[in-house]
Amino acid sequence: MPVTTALVVGATVLAGAVALLGALSTLLRRRIGQAHLVGAAALELVLVVQAVLAVVALAGGHRPVETTTFLAYLGTVVLLPVGGVLWARSEPTRWAGTVLGVAAVAVAVMLWRLLQLWEVTRG
Amino acid sequence: MAEPDAGARPGDDRTLGLPAAESTSADTGTARGPGRVLVAVYGVFAVAAGARAAVQLALQFDEAPLAYLLSALAAVIYLVATAGLARGGRGGRRTATAACAIELVGVLTVGTLSLADPAAFPDSTVWSGYGSGYGFIPLALPVLGLLWLRHQAEVAAEQAETGQNSPPPPKSPPPPKSPPSAE
Numbered sequence: 001m002p003v004t005t006a007l008v009v010g011a012t013v014l015a016g017a018v019a020l021l022g023a024l025s026t027l028l029r030r031r032i033g034q035a036h037l038v039g040a041a042a043l044e045l046v047l048v049v050q051a052v053l054a055v056v057a058l059a060g061g062h063r064p065v066e067t068t069t070f071l072a073y074l075g076t077v078v079l080l081p082v083g084g085v086l087w088a089r090s091e092p093t094r095w096a097g098t099v100l101g102v103a104a105v106a107v108a109v110m111l112w113r114l115l116q117l118w119e120v121t122r123g
Numbered sequence: 124m125a126e127p128d129a130g131a132r133p134g135d136d137r138t139l140g141l142p143a144a145e146s147t148s149a150d151t152g153t154a155r156g157p158g159r160v161l162v163a164v165y166g167v168f169a170v171a172a173g174a175r176a177a178v179q180l181a182l183q184f185d186e187a188p189l190a191y192l193l194s195a196l197a198a199v200i201y202l203v204a205t206a207g208l209a210r211g212g213r214g215g216r217r218t219a220t221a222a223c224a225i226e227l228v229g230v231l232t233v234g235t236l237s238l239a240d241p242a243a244f245p246d247s248t249v250w251s252g253y254g255s256g257y258g259f260i261p262l263a264l265p266v267l268g269l270l271w272l273r274h275q276a277e278v279a280a281e282q283a284e285t286g287q288n289s290p291p292p293p294k295s296p297p298p299p300k301s302p303p304s305a306e
Binding site: 021024025026028029030031032033034035038068069073074076080084087091092093094095096097098101102103106110 | 136137138139140142144145155156157159160163164167170171174175178181211302
């Protein structure tokens with residue numbers, strides 16, 4: 001089971017940490033720094049590992065009922081931290097951290113939806 | 124990336140980020156500062172609602188046509204609002220205001236109908252139950268969007284009033300020097 005509860009919980013904790021760091025910089029009137037980049041990179045790493053494992057399992061015959069939706073979510077969730085970091089870095093005001101936080105929260109929500117989709121299989 | 128020396132606590136600055144630029148009146152734009160957060164949330168909803176509607180319409184349209192068409196409509200409105208907010212300017216603000224207004228009417232109407240007549244909405248939409256399936260964000264977004272757009276319009280009007288004719292930033296390199304006419 002590549003999309004396991006353990007992996008999703010781990011990624012959710014990382015996403016929560018990134019969101020909190022983002023909120024912290026906004027409160028401290030700062031842009032994003034290395035802590036945000038490290039957090040987002042760790043999150044991205046877990047997401048890529050999960051995506052690779054999921055694609056391998058799909059190739060091996062695992063078929064969620066809503067395979068199309070599952071793949072769309074899987075692709076989007078991998079892109080979100082990258083997009084969030086790029087966009088937050090180009091924002092000079094203190095809202096940069098919140099922008100990254102929005103991406104991180106979206107990742108967390110989508111991960112749990114992914115887990116639901118993964119566990120519903122035919123037959 | 125070369126970072127300017129931030130002074131007293133460089134280590135802290137590198138970890139948590141350099142001090143933020145204070146927003147100035149020159150920073151007008153619907154996609155700047157808090158506006159960028161709004162565009163980010165709208166973007167997430169546009170993608171999420173759009174992808175969901177596309178799958179539903181393509182694979183299972185017959186199951187709940189009304190709900191799926193509403194999802195698609197919501198996705199289009201989110202997309203228009205995102206584009207309007209990201210573009211800014213007078214036209215972008217007008218587009219985004221219209222989209223946010225339609226969105227507010229939509230979430231209130233569909234929210235009320237879905238609670239009054241659940242049978243009409245066998246499969247939920249983004250707007251069912253006033254967006255309760257999405258943490259009520261669909262209800263809060265258009266309100267925040269309209270407030271932000273009103274604030275931006277006020278800022279723009281103020282600038283027009285004070286006759287602030289700041290020169291536009293140089294977008295293209297200066298024209299090449301004309302060759303000396305006389306030798």
